[in-house]
Amino acid sequence: MTHGAHEAVTTSARPSAYGLAAFRGGLHLRKLAAGAVLPLLVILLWQLAGTGGSLFGGVLPTPDRVASAWYTWAFGNRGMGMNPYSGSWFDSVVFSTTRVLQGFAVALLVGIPTGIMIGWNRLVAGAVDPALQMLRPIPITAWLPFAIAVFGISSIGAVFLIALGVFYPVVINTTQGARHVERNLVRAAQMMGASRLDILLRVVIPASLPSIFTGVRIGLGTGWTAVIVAEMIAVKSGLGYVLWDAYYLGRMDVVIADMATIGIMGLLSDQLILMIERYALSWRLVNSNR
Amino acid sequence: MARIEISSLAKVYPGPKPVNALDHVSLDVAEGEFIALLGPSGCGKSTLLNILAGFESKTEGEVRFDGQPVGKAGPDRGVVFQEAALFPWLTVFDNVTFGPRMQGVAKPVYEKIAHDMLALVGLRDFAHAYPSQLSGGMRQRVGIARVLVMKPRALLMDEPFGALDAQTRLSMQELLLEVWQRLKTTVVFVTHDIDEAVLLADRVCIMSARPARIARQINIDLPRPRSIDDLTTPAFIRYKAEIMQVMRDAHPAKAIAAE
Numbered sequence: 001m002t003h004g005a006h007e008a009v010t011t012s013a014r015p016s017a018y019g020l021a022a023f024r025g026g027l028h029l030r031k032l033a034a035g036a037v038l039p040l041l042v043i044l045l046w047q048l049a050g051t052g053g054s055l056f057g058g059v060l061p062t063p064d065r066v067a068s069a070w071y072t073w074a075f076g077n078r079g080m081g082m083n084p085y086s087g088s089w090f091d092s093v094v095f096s097t098t099r100v101l102q103g104f105a106v107a108l109l110v111g112i113p114t115g116i117m118i119g120w121n122r123l124v125a126g127a128v129d130p131a132l133q134m135l136r137p138i139p140i141t142a143w144l145p146f147a148i149a150v151f152g153i154s155s156i157g158a159v160f161l162i163a164l165g166v167f168y169p170v171v172i173n174t175t176q177g178a179r180h181v182e183r184n185l186v187r188a189a190q191m192m193g194a195s196r197l198d199i200l201l202r203v204v205i206p207a208s209l210p211s212i213f214t215g216v217r218i219g220l221g222t223g224w225t226a227v228i229v230a231e232m233i234a235v236k237s238g239l240g241y242v243l244w245d246a247y248y249l250g251r252m253d254v255v256i257a258d259m260a261t262i263g264i265m266g267l268l269s270d271q272l273i274l275m276i277e278r279y280a281l282s283w284r285l286v287n288s289n290r
Numbered sequence: 291m292a293r294i295e296i297s298s299l300a301k302v303y304p305g306p307k308p309v310n311a312l313d314h315v316s317l318d319v320a321e322g323e324f325i326a327l328l329g330p331s332g333c334g335k336s337t338l339l340n341i342l343a344g345f346e347s348k349t350e351g352e353v354r355f356d357g358q359p360v361g362k363a364g365p366d367r368g369v370v371f372q373e374a375a376l377f378p379w380l381t382v383f384d385n386v387t388f389g390p391r392m393q394g395v396a397k398p399v400y401e402k403i404a405h406d407m408l409a410l411v412g413l414r415d416f417a418h419a420y421p422s423q424l425s426g427g428m429r430q431r432v433g434i435a436r437v438l439v440m441k442p443r444a445l446l447m448d449e450p451f452g453a454l455d456a457q458t459r460l461s462m463q464e465l466l467l468e469v470w471q472r473l474k475t476t477v478v479f480v481t482h483d484i485d486e487a488v489l490l491a492d493r494v495c496i497m498s499a500r501p502a503r504i505a506r507q508i509n510i511d512l513p514r515p516r517s518i519d520d521l522t523t524p525a526f527i528r529y530k531a532e533i534m535q536v537m538r539d540a541h542p543a544k545a546i547a548a549e
C-alpha cells in the first residue's frame with residue numbers, strides 16, 4: 001500500500017522549505033540597504049540646510065553636532081561629574097532598558113494567564129472583563145500622579161506604569177486568542193481523552209500563541225512610551241530623564257541623540273521579539289502556501 | 291446487540307429562533323457495520339453525528355453505545371472531522387500519538403502502533419512534517435491515523451473527504467475501504483455524495499429535509515472487498531438510481547442542487 005505516492009505534495013512541503021530561511025537571510029541585507037536610503041537622504045539634506053552647525057536660528061543642531069554630542073555622551077570622560085552628558089549614555093540606556101524589562105516581565109506574568117483565563121472560562125470573563133474594560137480607557141499618562149503618590153519618585157513607579165501599559169495589549173490579544181480557538185481542535189482533544197487541564201495547556205495555549213505575540217509586540221511599543229513618560233516625571237535617571245533635562249539646559253543635540261537612542265532600542269527589542277516569535281511559531285511559518 | 295442504538299432522538303438548537311434539527315430519528319448500527327448517513331447540507335447530519343460523539347446534547351430520545359447511554363466525547367468513538375482538525379503546532383507523529391499520550395499509554399507501546407498506523411495510511415515518511423506542509427488528502431490521512439491508534443470501537447466520520455478534489459477523494463475512499471476491510475470497525479459515515487455512500491457503506495440511511503428523520507434505509511449488497519472499479523458496475527448504478535429517486539422525493543427541489 002503506497003497511497004502516499006498518489007498525491008502531489010505542495011511545494012512548501014518539501015523538507016528543503018527549511019532552507020528558505022537562509023535564502024531570506026540574504027534578501028534581508030538587501031532590504032536593509034534599501035530601507036537605509038531614505039533616512040540617509042533626510043540626514044544629508046538636514047546637514048546641508050544648516051549653517052554654522054544649526055537650523056532655524058540655532059534651535060536645531062545639524063547631524064554632525066548631534067553625532068559629536070552623542071559621541072561625548074557615550075564615550076566622553078566623566079570628569080568630576082561636571083558634565084552630565086559625558087560618558088553617561090550607557091548608564092541611561094541600562095536604566096531605561098532595565099525598567100522596560102521589569103515592567104514587561106510583570107505585565108507578561110500577569111497578562112498572559114489573565115487573558116487565557118478570560119478567553120477560556122466564562123466565569124472569569126464575567127468577573128474580570130468588565131473591570132478591565134473600565135480601567136483600560138484611562139491612559140497611562142493619567143496614572144502618573146497616582147504612581148508618584150503611591151510609589152514616590154522611584155523606579156517602582158516607572159515600572160508600575162510600564163507594566164500597566166504593556167498589560168492591556170497583552171491581556172486583550174491573549175483573550176482574543178484563547179476565545180477564538182477553533183472549536184474542532186478542542187473537540188478533537190476531548191475525543192482523544194484530553195482532560196480540561198490538558199486542553200488548556202496543550203490546545204488553548206498553543207493556539208493562542210500567535211495572538212499572544214501580537215499583544216507582546218504592541219505592548220513593547222507601549223512599554224517604551226511608558227518608560228520615557230515615567231522617567232521625565234517620576235524618576236531621576238534614564239533616557240526619559242535625560243531627554244527632559246537636556247531640553248531645559250538647551251542641549252538640543254543631546255535631545256536628538258536621546259531620541260535616536262530610544263528609536264534604536266525600540267527597534268532592537270522589537271526585532272528580538274520577532275526572532276523569538278519566529279522560533280516559537282516555526283510550525284506556522286513553514287506554511288507559506290496558505 | 292447493536293453497537294449503536296438511537297431511538298426517537300430529537301434535537302432543537304435553542305435561541306431566539308429555535309432550530310428544529312432532528313425529529314425523532316431512530317437508527318441501529320450493528321457491530322462492525324459501515325453505515326452512511328446521506329442527505330443534503332443543512333439537513334442535520336452533523337447534528338446527529340455530534341450527539342453520537344458526545345459534542346452536542348440531545349433534546350429528547352435515547353442514544354446508546356454498547357448498551358450504555360452516550361456520555362461526553364471519548365476515545366471509544368473516534369471522530370474524523372471534515373477539515374482534519376489537526377494540531378498545527380504538532381508534527382504528524384505527535385498528532386497521531388496525542389490520543390495515547392492523553393490516555394497514559396506507555397511510550398514504547400504507542401510509538402509502535404503510531405508507526406504501524408502511519409504506514410497503513412501511507413505516511414511513513416512524513417512523521418516529522420507539520421500539518422501545514424501536507425496536502426489536504428494527507429492531512430485527512432493523519433486525521434484517520436490519529437483515531438485508529440486509539441483502537442476506537444466506532445469511527446464517526448463527518449464528510450471527511452468533502453473538501454478534497456475528486457481525484458484525491460477517490461484515493462481516500464479506496465484507502466478507507468482497505469483500512470475498514472482490515473479492521474472491521476463500526477463506522478458511521480456522513481456524506482452528501484451518493485457515489486461515496488454506495489461505494490463505502492453496507493447500508494445507506496437517507497435523511498429527510500429538516501427537521502431530519504431517516505426517510506429510507508437501503509442495504510448495499512455489493513460484494514466486498516470493494517474498490518473504486520465498482521463505481522461503474524450495473525449493480526452500483528441501480529443502487530444509485532434508486533437512491534436518487536428517494537432523495538428527489540425527500541428533498542423536492544434541493545436534492546440535486548446540493549450535489
Ligand SMILES: Nc1ncnc2c1ncn2[C@@H]1O[C@H](COP(=O)(O)OP(=O)(O)O)[C@@H](O)[C@H]1O
Nearest residue numbers: 303309311330331332333334335336337338500
Ligand atoms: N450550534 C447550532 N446552533 C443553531 N443551529 C444550528 C447549530 N448547528 C447546526 N444548526 C442548524 O441545524 C441544522 C442542521 O445542521 P447540521 O447538522 O450541521 O446539518 P448538515 O451536517 O446535514 O449540513 C441547520 O439548519 C443548521 O443551521
Ligand SMILES: [Mg+2]
Nearest residue numbers: 332335336448
Ligand atoms: Mg455537516
